[in-house]
């Protein structure tokens with residue numbers, strides 16, 4: 001059994017079922033993100049693990065021990081909140097030492113542990129300051145140190161980076177991940193930011209309407225989405241309609257052109273299926289003669305070009321709709337001008353078939 | 356013209372307010388014939404009755420403050436955290452002592468807790484003292500409740516509570532180590548108001564027949580000449596000291612408050 005095991009968790013507020021049968025096993029030392037749109041129940045799941053909400057049904061086990069009925073202060077779980085929630089009347093050192101003091105740890109030992117924690121978060125000199133004398137990023141790091149100081153069994157973070165500005169958000173990501181690796185602490189991280197989830201996690205849980213749609217490594221989630229929702233929620237996606245010509249062999253036609261997919265399709269002959277394409281698997285060709293030569297290619301007119309730096313996002317109008325694609329910046333090859341007539345190509349293996 | 360009028364108004368108000376005080380102060384200094392002296396104050400201070408009643412009232416004020424804090428802080432905390440829908444109701448309840456005359460309240464107490472009732476509190480001095488303290492707490496409730504409620508509104512109660520709980524704190528620890536220190540200033544201003552109310556209170560103490568400072572003031576007013584003036588000046592000074600302490604406490608609090 002996994003170190004942290006959630007089985008059949010459900011939560012209703014009145015008639016409103018917010019979490020519907022949620023299962024998840026987290027291995028010891030693993031970093032798992034809950035990713036999903038606003039209101040899908042991420043926070044509610046996390047609060048059930050922390051003990052702030054009582055599940056309507058289901059069980060929570062940590063290291064084989066059932067903690068479903070335990071009060072929050074008995075669970076030894078560290079929690080970091082979006083709003084930092086540092087105690088305003090205590091100094092940074094007292095904040096970090098709070099959990100140890102309650103646990104009855106001696107003053108000497110507490111001081112050592114606090115110093116160790118402050119060093120870990122890179123704020124060794126800040127112990128005597130009050131929270132209001134720190135920046136948002138520093139406050140959140142102190143909150144992390146405070147949660148980690150009593151050596152919790154599990155660390156929970158609820159959108160800890162959402163209140164920070166973009167640059168600090170990105171640098172704190174890797175800082176949190178480094179600390180988590182160093183301590184080997186089992187962690188659940190809640191976010192609605194897919195970049196955060198994909199870049200930080202060992203595994204990502206994509207939640208939709210109170211359920212886990214897919215649980216997998218970031219690579220898996222991004223490249224092999226299990227449901228239409230996951231495909232559309234994670235990353236940018238182009239969708240096209242295709243007509244099935246041979247379901248078992250994965251043959252379809254797009255705009256009358258035959259295309260060989262990498263997988264069989266669960267649909268009947270002549271049915272219409274949805275295909276999805278990541279922007280990075282679509283290629284632009286200046287040679288429009290390709291289209292008449294019989295290779296798979298779609299005629300396209302460049303509708304917009306956004307230069308983002310390393311990546312150039314191009315939108316092209318085709319008979320099958322607007323398709324977004326990403327080009328890498330190359331100093332020797334300027335992006336195509338808007339209005340240019342070009343050809344779009346992609347490989348059948350790179351296509352995601354939407355269920 | 357307008358300026359003159361407004362200055363005149365202010366001048367009138369100052370005279371109206373301070374003249375009696377000045378008169379009283381002057382009178383309290385005139386006990387010795389022909390010269391100013393502190394004889395009246397000396398006489399008051401030397402009066403064992405004064406010492407006894409004043410000491411009693413100070414003790415009652417302190418007990419009332421502790422009792423009030425112990426009742427009000429957890430209640431407001433719980434209502435704000437778990438039963439926010441009850442807040443209008445609480446507002447109403449805590450305003451009642453301002454609209455119900457103390458004499459009505461104390462007659463209610465005497466009816467409910469007299470010697471032949473189910474809980475004969477008035478049967479013993481200690482029981483009556485307890486009843487008196489409860490009465491004082493009720494009188495101070497509107498001020499204590501509002502002070503604490505405003506104090507709690509300034510902090511993120513729910514998140515701080517959860518943060519403390521996840522660090523292992525039980526309810527008592529949360530209240531004592533997280534909530535109370537963060538509303539200490541509010542509690543202090545409530546406490547000073549309570550003190551000022553209790554020190555001068557007459558109706559409860561007189562009707563429950565306890566040896567408090569309020570009845571002593573009234574008794575002295577009817578039986579002495581210069582001492583009541585001295586007492587009034589001293590009571591005023593004490594009340595103003597309380598008010599100043601509230602101001603000081605508020606200033607002191609800037610240290611821990613968020614500047615944003």
Ligand SMILES: Nc1ncnc2c1ncn2[C@@H]1O[C@H](COP(=O)(O)OP(=O)(O)OP(=O)(O)O)[C@@H](O)[C@H]1O
Nearest residue numbers: 013016018036037038039040041042043044045192
């Ligand atoms: N205490 C509560 N009482 C009633 N409904 C609640 C309560 N807490 C949450 N909900 C409802 O449960 C649903 C899920 O809430 P939750 O906070 O878990 O969402 P979330 O995925 O964390 O969203 P966000 O990304 O916006 O934080 C929401 O529709 C919310 O209104």
Ligand SMILES: [Mg+2]
Nearest residue numbers: 042043044158
């Ligand atoms: Mg949330």
